[in-house]
Amino acid sequence: MIGGVEARHLRYAIALAEHQHFGRAAASLGIAQPPLSAQIAAVEREVGQRLFDRTPRGVFPTAAGTAFLNRARRALDEISAASVEAGRAARGETGLLRMGFIGSALLDPLPGVLGRFRGSRPDVRLDLREMSSPEAAAALVAGDLDVAVGRGNPRGAGAERLVTVPIGADHLIAVVATSHPFAGRAEITFEQLAAERLIMSAPDQEPAVAAHLRSVFAADTTALEAATTSRDVHTIIGLAACDVGVGLGPARMRLITRGDVWFCDVTPHFRLPDLQLSFRADDTSPVLAAFLDVVRANCRDVGSRLDEVLALHARRSAVPGTTPG
Known part of the structure; x- marks a missing residue:
């Protein structure tokens, strides 16, 4: 009027x-x-x-x-x-989606998820930020992100207000230059790694992985203390190709095709904390709902698990005195 x-x-x-x-x-x-x-x-x-x-x-x-x-x-x-x-x-066809993610998620599953989302919602603006898992969780709780993809469950103040669902399992592998003595082997042991120069994610980037490795090398943490650290799996592989040392990272590193490196499993087998997708439970954004629909379609077994987690969170939120989780 x-x-x-x-x-x-x-x-x-x-x-x-x-x-x-x-x-x-x-x-x-x-x-x-x-x-x-x-x-x-x-x-x-x-x-x-x-x-x-x-x-x-x-x-x-x-x-x-x-x-x-x-x-x-x-x-x-x-x-x-x-x-x-x-x-x-x-309908979630326009707007903004802010996502924080760890670098290894760009190997899988984010290429398929983001590719499909861009195809179905070309007018939604994406604000994508590479962050450590703790940083992404904190930004999500603070309202600076709409979605976080990190390794392990978010922790800290406000984490109980988040809905979190696993979107990918992984385990630890090693990567070496093709000139390294480990090249050609199917697997190596932690005992063998203890004598090598290591290349790995910085502890503040992957705290759960760092904690496990510290427990494995509890008798002698020299290799960990002297390790070259990086925040990016591509850098870990690149440094391994330079024969700087033995790179440690998620098995999805195998998706990076290079002729100058060799990947091998680490025994005993160590399952890394799952890749987790998190968002605020009270976020009713149509853009987020559209993104979750793409996740359901693209990530195997996520759809039913996501619905279960949402239903559980709704039930706990409806009961006075309970804490959603």
Whole structure:
């Protein structure tokens, strides 16, 4: 509404200008002629100008009416466009999705997930940030992210308000240059690793992995203390290719095809903390809902697990005195 003029008044004036007759205009609008005449008169009073000349030959816009009608048509176009945009936003077709993720998630499953999401929602703007798992969880709790992909369950203040579901299992492997003595082996042991120069994720990037390795090497942590650290699996592989040492990382590193490195398992087998997708339980954003639909379709076994976690969180939230988790 502009002053006392509503969108329907604009439509009435446009119909009258098109039909040049109150009776025909009223019929096209599906209303009786007297109410249309009264509404046009009311608009003229509101505008303070005579918009139409009533003549025996028909009803025609005045100069003021022509100017009014030009604006009216543009206003109705804007209203129509606003309705379309509102519908698109409600369906999650426009808007913003802010995601924090650890680098190894770019090997799998994020390429498939983000690729499909971009294909189905090309007008959604993506704000993507590589972060450590603790950083991403903290930013999610603070409201600076909409989705976090990290390793292990989020911890710390506010983590109980998050919904978290595993989206990928993994285990620890080693990578060496093809000139290294371990090249060609299917597996190596932790005892063998203890005598090597190691390349691994920085403890603040992968705290769960660092804690496990520290427990494994508890008798002698020299190799860990002297390790070269990185925040990116590509750097770990690159340094291993330079024969700087033995790189340690997730098995999904095998997805990186290079002819100058060799991957081998580490025994005893160590399952890394799962890759986890987290979001705030009270986030009702249509863009987030659309993203979760893509995750359901792209990540095996996630769909049913996600629905189970959401249902459990809803039940716990409904019971006074319980903490959702």
